[in-house]
Amino acid sequence: MNKVEHIGIAVNSVKLAGNIYEKLLNTPVYKTEIIDSEGVLTAFLQTGPNKIELLQALNEDSPIAKFIAQKGEGIHHIAFEVDDIVAEMQRLKSEGFILLNDEPKRGADNKLVCFVHPKSANGVLIELCQSIS
Numbered sequence: 001m002n003k004v005e006h007i008g009i010a011v012n013s014v015k016l017a018g019n020i021y022e023k024l025l026n027t028p029v030y031k032t033e034i035i036d037s038e039g040v041l042t043a044f045l046q047t048g049p050n051k052i053e054l055l056q057a058l059n060e061d062s063p064i065a066k067f068i069a070q071k072g073e074g075i076h077h078i079a080f081e082v083d084d085i086v087a088e089m090q091r092l093k094s095e096g097f098i099l100l101n102d103e104p105k106r107g108a109d110n111k112l113v114c115f116v117h118p119k120s121a122n123g124v125l126i127e128l129c130q131s132i133s
């Protein structure tokens with residue numbers, strides 16, 4: 001894996017949280033995007049080389065709605081950038097990690113993504129992401 005690509009934060013409102021993070025980081029939200037398959041609205045901020053992804057549930061079936069119901073707002077996942085997501089998924093599977101999807105799927109910000117179950121990673125949801133060129 002190359003680096004932390006972004007940190008995902010579950011929020012009740014991308015609009016309200018976006019305002020707070022814009023002040024905190026002193027930089028504007030540069031992109032918002034709906035991911036239909038996950039039922040989420042996302043917003044991205046960048047500070048130096050680091051990115052923050054804010055995630056708001058758009059319906060009750062969204063994983064973000066379930067997360068907030070259980071744990072409240074807060075850090076939801078850490079995403080790592082990889083060059084070859086399929087190879088990395090195979091490597092992790094062979095190491096015994098539980099992947100939440102069998103095939104890479106389309107994520108926010110022009111990425112292919114796959115999630116690793118938090119049970120496999122000491123309670124942290126891990127996202128692999130590869131840029132779609």
Ligand code: ZN
Pocket residue numbers: 006007008053077079127
């Ligand atoms: Zn993410």
